[in-house]
Amino acid sequence: MRCLTATRLGHWGLEAMTDDIVLIVSELLTNAILHSGTTEIGLVVSVRDGCLTITVRDGMAGHTRPRPCDSEVESGRGLFLVESLARERGGAWGTSDAGATTWCRLALPTGQHP
Template identity: 55%
Template sequence: MRRIAAARLRYWGLQALTDDVMLIVSELLTNALLHSGTSDIRLNLTAKEGFLRIAVSDGVPSRIAPGPAGQEAESGRGLILVAALAQHHGGTFGTSNQGATAWCTLALPQQEAS
């Protein structure tokens, strides 16, 4: 799915966002795989009204929220990272469908906004 996301960014001329989007996609997909118990996971990218929206849906309603991870924890920081990257790019992080979808938005660079 990362390759598909990278190809979509190239198609839209949004290569400047590739590194951060690849990290976001990885974290959201990993979170869905680890916590949903399903492999039926969907990735949706849309670019409109000046924002790129990245959404991962697993169809399993659950509580999704960034939370604190202990210093020695090997996981638990992914959603915090996604929220921070979204904020850094002038966007937001959230969930919908009772947690079945985790999403974030990134403001498109000015010269590429549509």
């Protein structure tokens, strides 16, 4: 999914966002795979109204929250990274559908609209 996302960003002329977006996609998908217990997960990456939106739907209700970061622990930093990158790029992240969908929205760089 990371390669597909990077390719799509290239088609849109948004190569400058690739590293951050691929990291966010990876973290949101990993979170869904590890914690949802479902066998079907969907990913949508779209551009609309000056924002790039990443949506991961696992269909399992539940609230996703970032955990406090502990430098001694090997995992658990994914949503903290998503939150930090979203905030840095003028965006936000959250859940909808009672937690069955996790999304992240980032502002496009000034003057860049596919």
